[in-house]
Structures are given as structure tokens and as C-alpha cells.
Amino acid sequence: MEQVRAWDVVGPYASAGTPPDVRVPEQARGEHTHSEPAAPRTVRRHSVRGQILDALRSALVDGELTPGEVYSAPALGTRFGVSATPVREAMQQLAVEGAVEVVPNRGFRVSERGPRELAELAEVRALIEVPVMLRLARTVPAGSWYALRPLADATVAAAAVGDRAGYAESDRAFHRAVLELSGNAQLVQVADDLHRRSQWALSTSTAGRRAELLADASEHTALLDALIARDLTAVQSLVREHFNGADV
Structure with a gap:
């Protein structure tokens, strides 16, 4: 099983009813910065895709994934310490739910909701x-x-x-x-x-x-x-x- 690392997860993520506090840095948007992020904590869960999906949902609710911004699966995968595959699968589910839109050859744009x-x-x-x-x-x-x-x-x-x-x-x-x-x-x-x-x-x-x-x-x-x-x-x-x- 892949090991998942969320960059700013507070407390044991697997505990019921306690979603993580996710912080999405500029690098996760595919943008280059010179600052180095803090060392992420290690989190384990039976379903890597499920953890990524839950973390992204929390980030959407918290506004950490900015409406209108495009995020690439490889860049987000790097930040989570996993391959792009589980991130891409989670983003596809969010696209079905209407939270993001697929941007060909770029990634996923967070939907703007009025x-x-x-x-x-x-x-x-x-x-x-x-x-x-x-x-x-x-x-x-x-x-x-x-x-x-x-x-x-x-x-x-x-x-x-x-x-x-x-x-x-x-x-x-x-x-x-x-x-x-x-x-x-x-x-x-x-x-x-x-x-x-x-x-x-x-x-x-x-x-x-x-x-x-x-x-x-x-x-x-x-x-x-x-x-x-x-x-x-x-x-x-x-x-x-x-x-x-x-x-x-």
C-alpha cells in the first residue's frame, strides 16, 4: 500500500469525524516558488484514493482549493507524497460531483459557485x-x-x-x-x-x-x-x- 503524506494534517486522520486541516501550497498549483514547505506528517489509511478524496473535499469546504484555480494531479500528488494516479482518480470523482472541471492537458479547475x-x-x-x-x-x-x-x-x-x-x-x-x-x-x-x-x-x-x-x-x-x-x-x-x- 502506498504511503500518503498530507502536508498539514493535524492529528490522526483515521479518527472518525475529524477531517484534516489541509493547506494547499502554491507548488500544488503547478506554480514555482523558492520557499520549501514544512516537513509533512505521515498518514496511513487502507484506501489511498479514499484519503486523498476526503482531504480534497475538506480543502474545498475550507476554501484551500481556490475557485477558478487549476491544480494538476502530479503536483498535488507530489505534495501528498503519492503518485498522480490516486489524486487523478479522486479529482475525477469530484468532477462527477461538480466540484471541479477537467481542463485537458492541465489538470482540474475548481468550480466557481454563486x-x-x-x-x-x-x-x-x-x-x-x-x-x-x-x-x-x-x-x-x-x-x-x-x-x-x-x-x-x-x-x-x-x-x-x-x-x-x-x-x-x-x-x-x-x-x-x-x-x-x-x-x-x-x-x-x-x-x-x-x-x-x-x-x-x-x-x-x-x-x-x-x-x-x-x-x-x-x-x-x-x-x-x-x-x-x-x-x-x-x-x-x-x-x-x-x-x-x-x-x-
Whole structure:
């Protein structure tokens, strides 16, 4: 198995729910610089392609892969300490998901996503998830909702430190766990894909980002409280408000 080295991974990457903090240097864009990067840490995982894909997704969410910039697989592979093959495979998957575009003979350009596209994604997610959550609010016992409290708390913890990549992961985990109570695996898969696409949001300032995440995380907690209480009016209001402001 290939050994993967991410240039700025903090902590053991294999630990669940803790995406890496990825920093993409200028060299990874195929640009020449004279500065030498810090020595990367060594990370192991069963799937090299899977680790690269997860790291690139985190970089997209964090804005470390800049919209409009072209990144070559060989240059990124050099930075990760792997061949270009797993990087290219991961980038092809991201192209399928709409995160990047293939640029022949150059590499992959990070897609530029505007407010209108994000609003459209939020609208589609609401059309799918709101009716399901209202149905679940009527039928799911309180004990099942209590079991999701750690997931809601995880979004708050990530938001409190401005960890956008960590928040993205915990946010999807919370929504996925709610929808899994429907027993419809196809619905969960479609909703999760839409959710992931919506997380490649517009870049904001650090202060604005943290405030945005905290507001979104508080809605998870309030929604869970309403679901436990079977307050259908509050559930409907909170879910619609959550999607109207969804851009993370």
C-alpha cells in the first residue's frame, strides 16, 4: 500500500469525524516558488484514493482549493507524497460531483459557485427533506431523537472553533442520521449528495464564517428539541428556516 503524506494534517486522520486541516501550497498549483514547505506528517489509511478524496473535499469546504484555480494531479500528488494516479482518480470523482472541471492537458479547475446555485440546491434539499422530517416528527419516538443529541452537539463544537471542514462533516452526519430514520436508503443517498454539493460555499471572512456556523448549529439543537417534543409547528418553521439560510 502506498504511503500518503498530507502536508498539514493535524492529528490522526483515521479518527472518525475529524477531517484534516489541509493547506494547499502554491507548488500544488503547478506554480514555482523558492520557499520549501514544512516537513509533512505521515498518514496511513487502507484506501489511498479514499484519503486523498476526503482531504480534497475538506480543502474545498475550507476554501484551500481556490475557485477558478487549476491544480494538476502530479503536483498535488507530489505534495501528498503519492503518485498522480490516486489524486487523478479522486479529482475525477469530484468532477462527477461538480466540484471541479477537467481542463485537458492541465489538470482540474475548481468550480466557481454563486449564490443562485447555492439557493437552488437549498430549495431542492428542502423539497426532499422537509416533508420527510414532518412525517418522522409524527411517528418517531422521543428516544430515537435523544440518540441524535451527540451529533447535534458535534456541530456546535465544530462551529465554536470555526472548523468549517469539521462542521461540514458533522452537519451531514446529523442530517443523514435524521433521514435514516425514514428507512429509505435511496432518499438518504440523494439528500446526502445534494448536501455535500451545497457545502462548497462562497468564501467568507473568518469572523463571518464562525458566526454563520454557530447560527446554523443552534438550529440543529432547536430542531432536535422540537422533534423530541413533537411540536410539528416548530419543526416545520425551523426546518424551512434552516434550508432558507443553508450555505454551509
